[in-house]
Amino acid sequence: MKNNDQLWRLGGSDLGLLVHRDFKGLVDKTIIIRISSFLRKFKNINIIDYTEPDPLTVVRMAKIPYDNLGLVMLAMLAIPRGFVASYSDLAELLNMTPRLIGLFASKNPMPVLIPCHRVINKDGAIGGYSAWHRDGRGIKALLLSMEDVKVNGMKVSKDHFVDPNELKDNFYRIYNYYHSLISEYHSSEQSE
């Protein structure tokens, strides 16, 4: 916990998101914590109620790497709140394999802000979640139910899956915006 970190409360629950920013003010890391136990250690912390920013805002405020992990993160941002996509949906979109998507998901440096909890198994099973020390699947299910995705017996019904074409459209919109920011950055660097 650094002095410039923020704590966001998720959906009025006891779950919080610790948000770390780099020297430029870009978010580069988030950690999920339990607020009640966290406050026992750290006093006088300002808690902000979290409302989800739209994907383009996240692209602007977060540090998304220019590599395959970054692509997977952008694809996750393309899944709207209240929906899920399967590992194989993302794999098809990005020409990867489902297991590779899972591997990158496990490397997601900013859980919740980059909604890797919305990626689940093709058969509706909730899939893994490592952004929590244990019972990661429980936290994943909780995050999903907070955004009105019904989880019954660790399974999500088919009607919560985002339409692949919509996923694709969202992804390209987000990717183009991301790319325009990158080019902007490079051109401003050259002109200095």
Next chain:
DNA sequence: GTACCGCTTTTAT
């Protein structure tokens, strides 16, 4: 270079 890993999926018992 090689070997192993992981938030899966598919196929075969």
Next chain:
DNA sequence: ATAAAAGCGGTAC
């Protein structure tokens, strides 16, 4: 229901 192989970019050696 459970087991195993395929799959592939990263990472570590």
